Amino acid sequence: MTDYGHDLTFGSFLTPTAAAPEQTVALAQESERAGLDLVTFQDHPYQPGFLDTWTLLSYVAARTERVHLSANVLNLPLRQPAVLARSAASLDLLSGGRVELGLGAGAFWDAIEAMGAQRLTPGQAVDALSEAIDVIRGIWDADERAPLRAGGEHHHVRGAKRGPAPAHPIDIWLGAYKPRMLRLTGAKADGWLPSLGYMKSLSALTDGNTIIDEAAAAAGREPSAIRRLLNIGGQFGAAGSGMLSGPPEEWVDQLAVMTLEHGMSTYILSSDDPRDLAVFGQEVAPALRELVAAERATARDGGPDRPSVRLTAPGRGGAMRRPSPAHPDDELSAAVDYGAIPSRLQGKAFTPRDAGYDDVRSSYMRVGHPALVIMAEDADDVSAAVLFAREQDVPLSVRSGGHGIGGLSTNDGGIVIDVSRLDDYEVLDPAARRFRVGPGATWGHVAERLAERGWAMTSGNFGDTGVGGLATAGGLGYLARKHGMTVDHVTAAELVLADGSQVRADATTDPDLLWAVRGAGSHVGIVTALELEALPLPHGNVVFAQLVFDATDTAAVIERWADLLAASPRDLTSFLNVSAGRGAQPPVAHALLVWAGDDVDAAAAALEPLLDIGPVLQQQAQLVPYAALIAPHDGRHVGQQRIKMRNGYLRRMTAEDAAAIAALLDHSVIGQLELRSVGAAVNDVAREATAFAHRDAEVLVAAWGMPDREDDLRIAWATVEPRLHGVYAAYTSDARPEVAASAYPGAALDRILEIKRRVDPQGVFHGLVALPDGDAVTA
Structure with a gap:
């Protein structure tokens, strides 16, 4: 067991969501107010739902005063090292020495390649990172007068001028897990930055430290010069509820073990909840510093060891074995x-x-x-x-x-x-493009498999969304106007019903149940497999564009966007995210647009009119693999996004509608507006064909509400709700029985109730919204 003796520091790991940029900045400021030392953001430049990390770091540097800032970690294949070195030095100078540099070798290579970078093998990616470190450090070495010649096959400079020097010695931290990356950390980096959630046990920290220390010694470095940082997740709650899941004093004991026995000294909390950040910075951090200082003093004085929480080998499911609660029955029901x-x-x-x-x-x-x-x-x-x-x-x-x-x-x-472990994928009929998939698969991985055959599936816009939830609720994503909803392509389902029986529903076997599955599946059973007909996408590519507008005249921007999309070819689908201005900054509208194919000329012709929506602040368009737009993330879910949602449909946007929607931004509870273009193929399907029955609208209007302000959100939404009709059940956090008639309009609700009486009369299963007579629907 090892303690490297570093001073303890604490940070936050925030989601750089483009949907609510001011909220992200506010969390960075809250981190500083909580006394944290560091604010970090993940870097996925290919993810259109995220802000560009370097731009965000620069903006946050201007809105904070004390905290250090870093990416966690930068995607090096999409960040040219010499330019990155100058960017980091410049921001360090502008911020008064508050920048650190977390780097990664790259992951999600389909998405990286789609953004224009060359695909590398894992070994090549490590070599490229090693070369990049040499380039970056050489640029920072402004005292050396000779032009810089550094790098190798993947990254190099040939006679570049050096400088500027940063305001302080910027640390380079590496996100490393495998031996080759760990050896590079020991040889060249200033810090090791893994995530606890990716570790099978705490022994993985010891194993990683051993490799790093051996590499450092081989490179003539002192192992203790390398800081050991750790991304952690968890929740503050009742005593004895688990690893980093309990009151602050239990966190202190458990983190003390990681410091004194596993050498970690910087803890970065992954949370977008300001309350968690406050407790972490104001309660956990000072108590842990005090405890570790006392333990180190005792060790120096040769005193007795202090009893501590012991975490041992991996337990069931590959997770860490935790001590039992002090009162074993406290957390059992x-x-x-x-x-x-x-x-x-x-x-x-x-x-x-x-x-x-x-x-x-x-x-x-x-x-x-x-x-x-x-x-x-x-x-x-x-x-x-x-x-x-x-x-x-x-x-x-x-x-x-x-x-x-x-x-x-x-x-x-x-x-x-x-059912996340039910994630099998199987092609049933290549000629018909028919495939079978488990409900636990996520759409990012499905998109990758379909792309192997030149196929695609219209789905949601996040790769870690589960197949089962989306394909039984709706599925309104980037290909909706061209290919409709996901439910429109479901041809069969296998389910477990409330009595435990296993049944199949298709066009000839229980077609009524299949009808219910396609939009209201959560009410009638648990899907264990789905069959779908994939879409042809021969080259796997789509045209993806991002347009950013000054939305000072918010209502006009919203109305023009809706009018232009309604008149556009059905190959074009768009989302429009609108956020309020802050201080001297105007409101901003961010349009994401996808042309469902690789005809670049046709896409350009369709996109050109949209430049007239408002004053253009930024524009870009590129040909990318569709699978890259919904790349899988496979992240651990810890309740990290707690916004509340409302939505409704518009048959056609009017000036009055646009004005009312824009006025929502006057309510502080609204984080942003989100509008999605529907119509076209979505409306080609008959209203009665599926339980998803919203087949006559052009626009879905949604509002992102701040957490824990439900009353304020209800008041704000009531100002626009009378103008809307219908609710997309999969995109609202309002599950009250009053919503059911809007979620399942017309005859749909009556038919759902009839089917539920047959397959689940006692209400074992609860759908996305509560049924008006309760979940039990016995006659």
Whole structure:
């Protein structure tokens, strides 16, 4: 066990969402107010839903005074090293020495290649990173008068002028996990920056340190010169609820182990919740500094060891084994008969006392505290889980990808049936482009598999969205106007019903149930497999454009965008994100546009009129693989995005509608407006063909509300709601029974209720919105 003796520092790891840029900046400022030392942002330049990280770092530097700033980590293949060196030095000078440089060798190579970089093998990527470090350090060495010649095959400079020198010695930290990257860290870097969520156990930290130390010694460096940083996630809650999931004093004990026994000294909390940041900076950080200082003093004086929390080898599911709570029954529910868990689910069921629970209890939108999470691995597991769950008097949630806006795929005190391990993919009929996929697969991975055959599927706009949740609710993404909703391409489904039976629904076998699955599937059963007909996309490419407008005249920008999209060829689909101005900054409208094919000339002709929406601040368009737009992320869900959503449809945008929508930005609870173009292929499908029945609108209007201000959001939304009709159930956090008639308009709701009476009369399953008579619909 090793303690390298570094001073402890603490930081935040924030999501650079483009949808709510001012919220991201506010969280950086909150990090500084909380006393944190460092603010970091992930860097995915190919992800249109994120702000450009370097631009964000520069802006945040101007809006803060003390905190250091870094990417976590920069995607080097898309950041030219010599320019990056000068950018970092310049920002360091402008910020008074507050910049550090986290670097990564690159991941998600399809998306990287789509942005114009050359694809590298893993070994080449490490070599390129090594060369880049030499270039960067050479540029910073302004005292050396000789022109810089550095690098190698992938990155090099040949006689470049050096400088400017940064205001302070900028640290270079590497995100490293595998031996070759770890050896590079030891040989050339100032810090090691892994994420705890990617570690199978704490012993992985020890193993990584050993490799780094050996490489440092071989390079003639002192191993203790390399700082050990760690991205962590967790929640503050009840005592004994798990690893980094409890009160601040338990965090202090557990982080002390990582410092004194595993050498870590900088802890960076992944959270977009200002309350978590405040507790971390104001309670955990000072107490941990005090405890570690006392332990180090005791060690120097040769005093007795202080008893500490011990974390040992990996437990079930590859997660870290945690100590049992001080009161073992505190986190177990008296309403759940744990002794009756079926034998086939042993080893797949996680209670709050089990290792791995923290990895499965939450969703993307909500921090969950379920009494039991069942990680089903096949349809028989799902049947057993349903039969067990219906005998327990607790809430039941079903989760595939865990990305649902309503946060309904987890709960407090109930049971979660998680089908994320049902993620098989199989081509059934190549000629018909028909494939079968499990509900736990995510759309980013499905897009990659489909692209291998020149196919695609219209889906959502985030790669980590689960197949099961989206394909049973709607699916309104980048190809919607050309190819319609995801539900329009579902041809069959396999389900477990409320009585545990396994059934198939297709055009000839229970077509009514298939109808319900395509838009209201969460009400009628748990899907264990879906069959879909893929779309032809022969070269795999689409034209992707981003246009940024000054939206000072917000209503006019919104109206013109809607009018132009309604008149555009159906190959073009667009989202428009509008955020309010702050201080001297005007409101900004960010249009994302996708032309569903690789005809660049046709795309340019369709895009050109859109330049008249408003004053253009930025424009770019490029041919990219569709799969790169929804690249998979595979991130751990810890309730990191807690916004609240409202939405409704417009048959056609009027000037009065646009003015009312724009006025929403006057309400402080609204983080941003989001408009999605629909119509075209979405409306080609008959209203009664699927349970998703919104087939006559041109625009979906949505508002992103701040967390924990539900009353304010309801008041704000009421000002525009009368102008709208219908609700997209998968894109609202309002699950009240009053919403059901809008989510399933006309005869759709009556038909859903009729089918539910047949397959789930007791209301075992709860849909995206509550049914008007409750979930039990017995006659």
